[in-house]
Amino acid sequence: MDTPASQHPVQDDAAAQTRTTQTRTTPSRATPSRQRIDALLAATPTDLFINGQWRQAAAGASFAVEDPATGETLTRVASADETDALSAMDAAAEAQDSWARTPSRVRAEILRRGFDLVQDHAEELALLMTLEMGKPLAQSRGEVSYGGEFLRWFSEEAVRDHGRYADTPEGNLRMLITRKPVGPCLLITPWNFPLAMATRKVAPALAAGCTMILKPAALTPLTSLYFTALMSEAGLPGGVLNVLPTDSPASISGPLMADPRLRKISFTGSTAVGKQLMKQATENVLRTSMELGGNGPLIVFEDADLDKAVAGAMAAKLRNMGEACTAANRVLVQESVAEEFIAKLAQRMSALQVGSGLEDGVDVGPLIDAKACTSVAELVDDAVRRGAEVVVGGQRGDGPGHFFAPTLLRNVSPEARVVREEIFGPVAPVLTFSTEDEAVAMANATEYGLASYVFTENISRGLRIGDRLDFGLLGLNVGVISNAAAPFGGVKQSGLGREGGAEGIAEYTSTQYVGIESPWSG
Structure with missing residues (x-):
């Protein structure tokens, strides 16, 4: 990384808020130098991330990432194909059981360390977003603050994902209602909010105990790759988060969605693409969350x-x-x-x-x-x-x-x-x-409703x-x-499901009912 931060203990809210405020109010307002930009690009991963390791694409393919303000190439990034997708699926499936059994407090502390590292590297993340997406640095800094909050929010929700225990109305059974992680997920994010759309999906999936494959947009993969490195530094076990940049999305989404080990897809993007993914999801009856177009x-x-x-x-x-x-x-x-x-x-x-x-x-x-x-x-x-x-x-x-x-x-x-x-x-x-x-x-x-x-x-x-x-x-x-504390999502052709808030973690869980013989039934 550019200036690696060592792991540090989870801090209390007041200290973390102080860190966030300092990051927001003290960045340099000078135009970043070419030297600083080149150093950041050199420090940003450009490979695939599978089973806790950075690796080149199986076929050796790559694609260019451009600066929309100049049209110039910033760097080249590895382009995943079907072979890479199935390797990532192997890793996610292998890690699912142990990650689901990881105590919620441990998952919460990894998320909180991820939040702290995002704040430590706020300027690097903001600069990457501006370079590959174009938004003014002030807005990129705002996205770092907003995106980071999903890590903090779901670190808190991870330990509060409760079920319930009650008698049936007839009194003959006791009901144990539990919420379990739905399983390996495919997360597809858009180019317009490269950090926030990743954290809004990754954080609740991690909190719920799901492993995942993240496919960032080909136009803006650098922010997601840098974020992935931070989450690895935060202590995320190998196989839990796998990241596949590609300039051929169908070559990985198709095989992954046909794999019976995949249990959920979460997509943010156009309504047209969302409809196609929903059709594919019916084959294996995948859980779907769709955040689509708006008007x-x-x-x-x-x-x-x-x-x-x-x-x-x-x-x-x-x-x-x-x-x-x-x-x-x-x-x-x-x-x-x-x-x-x-x-x-x-x-x-x-x-x-x-x-x-x-x-x-x-x-x-x-x-x-x-x-x-x-x-x-x-x-x-x-x-x-x-x-x-x-x-x-x-x-x-x-x-x-x-x-x-x-x-x-x-x-x-x-x-x-x-x-x-x-x-x-x-x-x-x-x-x-x-x-x-x-x-x-x-x-x-309008057919939209976001x-x-x-x-x-x-x-x-x-x-x-x-x-x-x-x-x-x-x-x-x-x-x-x-x-981050509010449920985000639309109706009609703007999609289904909600991200953020208490509702966000429920999208990554399934409900199990256990009927237990009542101690009073005999």
């Missing part, structure tokens, strides 16, 4: 605090360059305040600085690749052809890198693709409504609207609501 509405009522609503819209729309399933895809504003809201939002968006996420003062980094830029440009062009007006932005950047200007659209047709499809870019289409019923109908007019946002100073109205919205998440007068 989140952000609703602003006439009684909203408009400054608060604009701040919420900026956070919900432009965090991560809009490349988030929780992004506010559509901004719905009540007619009487639409002009004022648009003017305030335009002022904020036009002031944003676009550039490399490595540079101090940059608010919006590049999109992940050229394909993403083209997709966003096509959505904007379609909206304009249908009558939309570009208030701010609307164009791709010049020169190298995959930049797209923060864009505000008004007078957007409900039939525009930018309203119906997930944007995954810094584009905010504004539509207007007149009544509550109309707002709800517009918001629910995140939604409502701004109103009338809390009764906010809760009333929330009850009518078909979404798994609701931000009421806030634009960012994700938290």
Whole structure:
């Protein structure tokens, strides 16, 4: 690793919070030097991680990881194939029984040491994320804090995963209800939050007693590989966490999902890919958790605090360059305040600085690749052809890198693709409504149901609207609501299952009922 941290005893919450706060508030704001970047890349693993060992791909294949701000190759990473996948499955299956029988306190302390190591290496992780994904360093640092919290949260949940013991109503039996680890899992993570999506899956699986195979996105594997090295340093036994980067996902997901030893798949990504994986999962009746696409509405009522609503819209729309399933895809504003809201939002968006996420003062980094830029440009062009007006932005950047200007659209047709499809870019289409019923109908007019946002100073109205919205998440007068202690997930074609919170560990357990003869039955 770059600057290895020695293992250290689990610390109390106050000390750990002090460490986290120090990490957040004292990093250098200077643009990282080429020397520092090269040293970090040289220290970051680029091989597969199977049975506690770093190894090259069986076929010797590799793929390039690029910097989306420049298009330049950062490094090359080993590319796993079916042979590697089955080796990882062997390791996970072999380790499953001993890991399941490992006392929950031991599992908890490994997770807590992992949390501490993530805090120790926060700057390295943040820099890796910015290099391979593009987001500004400040946002990468925020993801380290958020992602690390899943390790701390599930270290605490590991020792509280209780069953129950009770008499049957008839009194003839006593019921022993236990929760057991579901078994080896396949965890497939996306490119947009390279650390948080890994910790959100790995931490509850470890806490529950499951072994796993992690497949990070080919666009951003470096953060996951660095994180894996930290978890190994934290004391994770060989075979418990196996990591397979690859630029041919089907070559490993297919064989793994056909293997009867695999018992669960957890996937975060597009709805189209999720549907295909769910079809494959039926063959072996695998447990599935799916966190899929989104088309989140952000609703602003006439009684909203408009400054608060604009701040919420900026956070919900432009965090991560809009490349988030929780992004506010559509901004719905009540007619009487639409002009004022648009003017305030335009002022904020036009002031944003676009550039490399490595540079101090940059608010919006590049999109992940050229394909993403083209997709966003096509959505904007379609909206304009249908009558939309570009208030701010609307164009791709010049020169190298995959930049797209923060864009505000008004007078957007409900039939525009930018309203119906997930944007995954810094584009905010504004539509207007007149009544509550109309707002709800517009918001629910999508096959997706992940995140939604409502701004109103009338809390009764906010809760009333929330009850009518078909979404798994609701931000009421806030634009960012994700938290390790809260259940995250959607309805309809946004997926099934929940990650985070007390619900998160249940996704990795199965329930067993043991009926015991009552001592009073004779």
